[in-house]
Every structure is written in C-alpha cells, then in structure tokens.
Amino acid sequence: MALEGRAVRGVPHLYQRPATMSTHRLPLSAVLLAGTAILLVSMVLGVAIGSVPLSPQAVLRVIADHLSGNPSNSVADAIVWDIRLPRVLLAALIGATLATAGTVVQVLVRNALADPFLLGVSSGASVGATSVLLFGAFASLGAWAVSAGSVLGALGAMGAVFLVSRQERALSPTQLILCGVVLSALFESVTSFLIFRGNPQATQAVLFWLLGSFGLATWQQLPIPAIVLAAAMTYLLAQGRSLNALALGAGSAAALGVDVHRLRRDLFIVTSLMAGVAVAVAGVIGFVGLVVPHIVRLIVGSEHRRVLPAGMLFGATFMVLGDLLARVIVAPQEMPIGVITAFIGAPLLIVLIRRRPYQYGVAG
Numbered sequence: 001m002a003l004e005g006r007a008v009r010g011v012p013h014l015y016q017r018p019a020t021m022s023t024h025r026l027p028l029s030a031v032l033l034a035g036t037a038i039l040l041v042s043m044v045l046g047v048a049i050g051s052v053p054l055s056p057q058a059v060l061r062v063i064a065d066h067l068s069g070n071p072s073n074s075v076a077d078a079i080v081w082d083i084r085l086p087r088v089l090l091a092a093l094i095g096a097t098l099a100t101a102g103t104v105v106q107v108l109v110r111n112a113l114a115d116p117f118l119l120g121v122s123s124g125a126s127v128g129a130t131s132v133l134l135f136g137a138f139a140s141l142g143a144w145a146v147s148a149g150s151v152l153g154a155l156g157a158m159g160a161v162f163l164v165s166r167q168e169r170a171l172s173p174t175q176l177i178l179c180g181v182v183l184s185a186l187f188e189s190v191t192s193f194l195i196f197r198g199n200p201q202a203t204q205a206v207l208f209w210l211l212g213s214f215g216l217a218t219w220q221q222l223p224i225p226a227i228v229l230a231a232a233m234t235y236l237l238a239q240g241r242s243l244n245a246l247a248l249g250a251g252s253a254a255a256l257g258v259d260v261h262r263l264r265r266d267l268f269i270v271t272s273l274m275a276g277v278a279v280a281v282a283g284v285i286g287f288v289g290l291v292v293p294h295i296v297r298l299i300v301g302s303e304h305r306r307v308l309p310a311g312m313l314f315g316a317t318f319m320v321l322g323d324l325l326a327r328v329i330v331a332p333q334e335m336p337i338g339v340i341t342a343f344i345g346a347p348l349l350i351v352l353i354r355r356r357p358y359q360y361g362v363a364g
Contacts (some may be wrong), residue, residue, distance in 0.1 A: 025301040028310070035313035039092065042320045046088040047080055049324060051332055054079065087217040091323040091337075092316035093225040094214075094282045095292075099315025100232060101274040102289020103296075103307055107247050108267050109173040109180075115289035116275040119180035119268075123187035124157020125150040125279035126210060130191050133206050134198030147224060147280040154276030157187060158268055173250075211336030212285035214323050221281050228277045232270050233308065239263070240305035247302070285338045287345025288315055294352050 048054045054076055062080040065071050071081065102115040109118070116122045128149035131137045138145040165179040191210070195203055236243070242263055245253035250260045278285070292315045293307065300306040319337075322344065326335040 025306075026299055028300055028306045031300055031310050032313065035310060035317070039313055039317045039320070042317050042324075043088050043092060046091070046320050046324045047084040049328060050079070050084060052079055086219045086222060087214045087323070088320055089222055090217040090225070090281060091214050091319045093222065093229060094278050094285070095288055095315040095317070095319025095322075096312040097225060097229050097232075097274045097278050097315075098285065098288040099292040099296075099311045099318070100229070100236070100289075100308060101271050101278070103293045103304070103311050104236065104243075104267050104271050105289065106293055107243050107304070108264060108271070109177050110247070110249070111173065111177060112294070113290065114177070115286070116271060117184065117284075117286060117289075118177060119271075120157045120161050120184035120187055121154050121272050121275040122279055122284055123184040123191070124160075125154035125276045126284050127187050127190050127194070128153020128156070128276075129280055129283075130194050130198075130206055130210070133209065134194055134202055147277065150280030151273065151276035153187075154272045154279065155269075157183065158272035162265070162268055208336060209283040210338075212283040212338035212341070213326075213334070213336055214282055215334055217281075225277050225281060228273055229312075232274055233312065235266075235270060236308055237305060239266075240303075240308070243304040247304075283336075283338065285319075285341055287341045287349070288318060291345040291349050291352075292318055294349065298352075 044056050044059055047059045048056050052075075058076050059080055062072070062074075062077050063085070065077070066081055071077055098116070105114045105116055105119060106112060108114075111118075128151070129146050131153075132145045132149035136145075138148045141148050161176065161180050161183055164183070165175040195206055198206070242253070242258045245256045245258045246260065246263060253260050253263075292311055296307050296311040296314055300310045319341075322340045323337055326337045326340045329335055329340075
C-alpha cells in the first residue's frame, strides 16, 4: 500500500510543512563533511582560547606530540592536554548525546517540543546525582559515585513515568507527556528539598553543577559517555526504519510490522541511559536536545538515518561553542553552561517556530 511504500523507502516526515516550503534537502555526505569540519575547527578554537591564549598551531603541535608518544613538559602541553582538551572532548560528547536523546524523545512522544527534561528523565538523574554530592551515597564507588547515582535516578524516573503512563498494554504519547511533566516537577522539588536539607557548604557547588559545567572534566570521564553514545547510535541507526514508521503514528507503525510497545520501551531505556550519563558528568543542560533536532531536520529532512548522524555533529558543535562562551564571556569567572544554552537556544527556537510553523504528523 502507499503508506508502506513511503515508510520502507524511508522518508516519513516528523513535521508537516506548508505546501509552499521547498522540499529540497542537502546531500547527507555534504552535510556530514561540513559538520565534521565545523566541529573540528570549533574544538581547536575551544582549546586555544582561554585565560592563556594559544595559537591553533600550538594546540595541534601538542596533540601531535602526544599521539606520536613524545609529549613535552611545556606549559602549553599542560594547558592543552591536561585541562582544555578533555573539557572540549567531553563537551562534544555530551552535546552529541543530548541532541540524539532529544531526537529520540520527539519521536517517542510525537511532540516537536519534547526533550529528555519533558519526561522527567533529567530531573530524576539530578535527584540521584544530588544525593551523591550532598550525602555521599555510593561513596564506595569513588569517582564513579555521581555517575551511578545519576544513572540510577534516570532509570528510576523512567520506570515511574513508564508505569504511571501505561494504559493496559498501550503507551499513550499524550499520557506519557502529562505524566512526565508532573513527575518532573516532583523530582525537581525533591532535588530542592535535598539541597535545603544537605550540607550548606556543598550547596553552592551543587547549584552550580545543576546549571551545567565542564569545569572538572578529566580524561577518566570520557570513556563512559563515549561508550554509551556509540552503543545508542548503533542501535538507533539499526532501528532507523522503525523510527520512521513510529513517526507516522502507532497505528501506522503496527500496520508495517513494528512492535510498537517493545520499540517505545527500548527507546525509553536508551534515552534514560543517555540523559543519566549526560547529567552525571555535566549537570543539567537544557535546550540542546530541543533546538538541535529542529535545525537538523530543516537541513537534511526527517529521515532518521540522516537526522541522527547529522544531529550528533551539530549537537557536539553547539555544546563546544557554548562551553567556549561560558569560559570567556565573564572571564576570569565561568558561567554555567546551562545559562548559555538557554540564552542562545530559547530565542533560536522561537525564531525557528515563527519561520517554520511545524505541525507534528506526516507530510502531505
């Protein structure tokens, strides 16, 4: 049938566009090549610019020395390799993770204004991480304590939203959103209560962390976000056709042979893991998972095997540049990254909504 033909060929649209809008989309290879180049330039600038400015040539020389096994003991080497490079790499990983999670959540609930915060996942992760920071939970895990608390909080929030929003065996997107919003408010109040009852000396650090920061980035923090992002992207790209079908609606996806209940459950778990890891290492950072998917769909269309890799690059670049602004805009102090992403993301999203009046559904 016609619907099946459209889904199998892989171009169901997440958003219905006005008939007068151009359907032209840039080639994916060109977008990925340009996105990679922009990301690399942004990362070099992110490492070079700071309280001690360095030239791009000096940055590249330090990196080349370490890759060749001949690091120097210079001040530039310490600044680049020990401080700025792990921070920039972590920002890129978290930006890519949040953009990917936002893309998936928007498909999961079929809502163009959805992101992990909408479903309470990020709020649940913040409860777990705040418990660790204030009360020393999971202290036996050492450096992994915050990560463990954050992931467990995200999974707990995911389980609560999933169970409350189920109607018999069905998972209603509208019910999911409503339950997510309510439970998100509940988790935020729990976080505020923990801060109020916790160690006053740690409160300022927790509040700064809740607004997002990469100031404590180390090389040891990179493997887990990288592994989670790689595993999630591998799974999501393999499910590209199913994501396209789900974007058409649960009924259409089921008619095309997709196990909608299982797919939604798996997507919920994947999203929770990504959000939990992101909150664990960087705090609560908003708008990345909300704004970036909109921009990417305008450029490459709505086919998820195009949106996911492009969104990963755009999200990484957005976060690297945002972190750079956070470091220099009020130097020598540092602005929480969540303030920067909200300050940039909110006006940008308003402009996109006004210029491109989206309506969730299938393109006519």
